[in-house]
Amino acid sequence: MSESSSTRVDGARGPMHTGSGNIYVTVGSDLQGSDPPSFRRIADDQLAWLRRVLVxxxxxxxxxxxxxxxxxxxxxxxxxxxxxxxxxxxxxxxxxxxxxxxxxxxxxxxxxxxxxxxxxxxxxxxxxxxxxxxxxxxxxxxxxxxxxxxxxxxxxxxxxxxxxxxxxxxxxxxxxxxxIETPPGSRVLRRHLRMHGVPCEQYLQPDPTVDEFLAGERPMREVADFADLVRRAREAGRPGDGFAQWCATARRARADRRKDVAALVARLRESPQRALLITVAMLHGAHADVIHHTAQLLLRTTGAPPDEVPLLQRKDLAERLSEISADTGPGGHVRFTELDYDSAVRTHFWDHMPDLRQRMGTWAARSVDLDSPHVTRELRDGVVAQLAGQYLRTGHGEGLASLAEDWSSSTASRAGLEAAVQALTCGLEDPVQGRSFRERIYQWCAHRRLQGKFAEVLVQVCADVIASSHPDQAMLRLYYLACREHDTTLALQALCDLVGTSHRLRRRLLNRLARHELSPAEIRIFLRVCDPEPLTEPYGNGRALVDESAVQNALTACWQAVLSGQPRTAWLSHAERWLHRAAVTDQCGGILLDVLVGAAARCDDSRGAAFAALYASARDAERTAPFRSSYAAETTDLLLQKICTAQGLGPPTTPPRAESPSRRTET
The missing domain is CATH 3.40.50.300 (P-loop containing nucleotide triphosphate hydrolases)
Known part of the structure; x- marks a missing residue:
């Protein structure tokens, strides 16, 4: 393996990319209904695959x-x-x-x-x-x-x-x-072939094509790419073909096809011929029905005049495909007769017909919306990936980003939103332009007014793509989205899921919230991420987050904003969870109460009302406690003692029902 390699990951459950080539991303049928948190699984799956394939x-x-x-x-x-x-x-x-x-x-x-x-x-x-x-x-x-x-x-x-x-x-x-030094190329090739399912009795045979390919010093990514070509040649080959034929096909696929494609395009002067050529290149392997309909769609998108030839006098699809060196397989799926010819065709039209590029974006958006049983999720993702590959190959990442934004209009279909996610994912995974895409997404999340359903797309991209390897960046972007969202909690939920994977991220988010006066949106975020259970669970070195003085200070500042600026009904359920947790945790219960009391004490003119609201909430918590009410009553008494101390008063006039709460493990 190498810094960049082309591989296929079977059973992957999230977006990943290990080098050159296309990336295909499949998201849930409902962008709001994905299975969180998937970002940690994505990174783990990718690392597991690299471990299996590495020599x-x-x-x-x-x-x-x-x-x-x-x-x-x-x-x-x-x-x-x-x-x-x-x-x-x-x-x-x-x-x-x-x-x-x-x-x-x-x-x-x-x-x-x-x-x-x-x-x-x-x-x-x-x-x-x-x-x-x-x-x-x-x-x-x-x-x-x-x-x-x-x-x-x-x-x-x-x-x-x-x-x-x-x-x-x-x-x-x-x-x-x-x-470290390069491992033997033959071992790397064989490992990749084995992982691609090529039988060992095939690739262990001597082959002159393999010997020629490995004769020079090859970067590991080239070896991986060649193995992938052999795999694809095997899948597309004829019955009876063996390893030698697959390798020969892979070698031809590596050849420079630019002159061949240019000569073919020069012979195809009619719009329907070129539309079919482009369509097969963009939807390589699609069913013949899909190829026919999307080719017609491309003609309409580019403004070609309608065909005046009577229907029964027109060339049938088989004849038209033969003109472009393609055919239909037994299952009705259309492919070029030469391996990787589709890549050369895409490159030719993109490089030599620049006026076609903008129309291609419109055509791709319409293509993914086609209603056909043959238009699968994989096919939709493939169209977007092929288009994105051309934008990125030629250094026009801004065009791809604008396309994704356009695809997320207020009238966008589910397929359109998924296409936007796929386009941004391709940009993020590009080794050259990934950084600029991360910066562009930051600007969108933090500063831009988002139109249509684009915020929903950004939430998905941050949660399932950026967070897989850059969780801090994903957290910041989701934070901005959560601060700005209305009538939905998609970003807020994704943010909570993300910080739930890491105590470090939760600490960092709390510190960010405590830096300045909290807005109503930030108070809403705080109340969702201040769940006392992860704050009090020991981790790593045996300490809990709430044991850290910096975290205590951040929690106190945020609770102060809540107590001084929100009605009790807005935070009662959250305070009750804190009080319930304080009643059953041995080491951190007193700290939780100290934070609440300290926050109330900082409420200036309303501190008395804040103390009273906290005490009333503790009495309410006794009735909602999921354990014996006596435990909650002891916590209420301790809270009252701390409130009296904070006010500079003596012990409560009514003796507490117990000197201190008995810390018990919740069952």
């Missing part, structure tokens, strides 16, 4: 030992040897319930500095890929690595750094450096 490069054992001993390893090596894939596999081997996989992107919106201790949580697996970094970025990152390594050590986390190509490592970091 360990030379030095992998040393890197594994260094990571185990120190928690940090810095991978060096020539481009193409597989450093990034090796890094991901090393981190996959430390998969555990605590912590998440997190790719660090210092300097981007929503990312903490490498020196910030809040960047690392217990058990996190951190990847800092600087393979493409310039000299300035590499030098800056090196200066911050000592602080990052310290946080990694303290949190029992693991960090893998991929060195900049040609970068020079400081002397104090040399002990963590491990150089």
């Amino acid at each position: 360990a490069p030379v030095g992998m054992g040393q890197a594994r030992a260094r990571l185990a001993d120190t928690g940090t390893v810095i991978l060096d090596g020539a481009p193409g040897v597989g450093r990034t894939s090796a890094a991901r596999v090393l981190l996959r081997e430390y998969h555990q319930d605590a912590g998440v996989f997190h790719e660090l992107l210092p300097g981007e919106a929503g990312e903490l500095s490498l020196k910030d201790p809040d960047l690392v949580a217990v058990g996190d697996r951190l990847l800092l890929d600087l393979s493409a970094a310039d000299a300035v970025r590499w030098t800056t990152a090196q200066a911050d690595l000592s602080a990052l390594r310290k946080a990694v050590h303290e949190q029992h986390a693991h960090l893998v750094v991929v060195m900049s190509n040609g970068g020079v490592l400081d002397s104090d970091l040399q002990p963590y450096r491990v150089e």
Whole structure:
């Protein structure tokens, strides 16, 4: 494997991409009804696949030992040897319930500095890929690595750094450096073929095409791409073909087809011929009925005049397909006779007919909305992915982003919204333009007035794509969306699901909320994320979030905003949960009460009313307690004592029903 490879992931349950080629994303039939939280599963699935397909490069054992001993390893090596894939596999081997996989992107919106201790949580697996970094970025990152390594050590986390190509490592970091070298290309090819389901008795036979391909030094991604071509040649081959035929087909698919396609297009002068050629290239493998209808749709979209030839005098589809070197298989699905010819056709029309590009976006949007049993989710995703690939290949990411926004109009269908999600996912997963797409999505979430159903699309993209490897960025974007949404709680729910995966993210969100005076929308967010159970559950080092003084301060500031600015009916149920939790948790119950009382004490002129409201809420909580009411009564008495102390009064005039609550484990 390598920094970039083309693979197929069977059984994947979320968007992933391991290199060049298309990415196909399938989201739920209802964007509001996905199965949260899927972002952690997405990253774990991708890492598991890389581990299965990787042939360990030379030095992998040393890197594994260094990571185990120190928690940090810095991978060096020539481009193409597989450093990034090796890094991901090393981190996959430390998969555990605590912590998440997190790719660090210092300097981007929503990312903490490498020196910030809040960047690392217990058990996190951190990847800092600087393979493409310039000299300035590499030098800056090196200066911050000592602080990052310290946080990694303290949190029992693991960090893998991929060195900049040609970068020079400081002397104090040399002990963590491990150089890896390319594994034998034949082993890499065989591993990929085996994972693609090619029988071993086939690929173990000597083959001159394979020998020729492996004769030179190949980057690992090229080996992976060739294996994928062999797999596709096998799937599209004729009965009786063997490994030699598949490899020969794969070799021809790697050839430069530009002249062949240009000559074919020059021969096809009529609009229906070219429309059919483009349609087959964009919907390669689709059913013949779909090819026919979408080709007609492309003609109408491009303004071609209607065909005046009587219906029975027109060429049938079989004859028209033969003119473009395509045919229909036994199942009625249309493909070119040459493997990967569709890619060359798409490239030709995009590069040599620039006026067609905008019409292609309109046509794609109409195509995914076709009502046909043959228009499947995979087919819709494929159309969008092929179109996105051309935008990204030619460096026009802004055009793809605008297209996704247009597809999310107020009248957009479910298929249109899914197409928008797919388009943005392709942009985010692009190795060159992914950063600009993350920045563009940040601007949309934080500053732009979103039209139609575009906010719904952004929620899905943040929760299921960005969060899979960049959870901090996803949290910030979902936070802005939740602050601005009306008549829906999609972003708020996604934000709660995300922070529910990480104590670190919950801490960071609470700190952000406490920075300034809370708006009504931020109060709504706080009341949803202040669930006392995750705040009081021990994690990692045995401490709970609420044990941390910074978290206590943030909770107090937020509760102050709630008590001073909201009617009791708005926060009563949340306060009751805090009081119920205080009654059954041994170590943190007193802290929960201290936070509530401290918040009320900071309400200035309304502090008396706030204390009274808290006490009334405690009495209400006694009636709603899911356990013996005596436990809740003891908590109410302790709350009253703390209120009296905060007001500078003596003990309550009515003796409490118990000196202190008996902390019991809830059953």
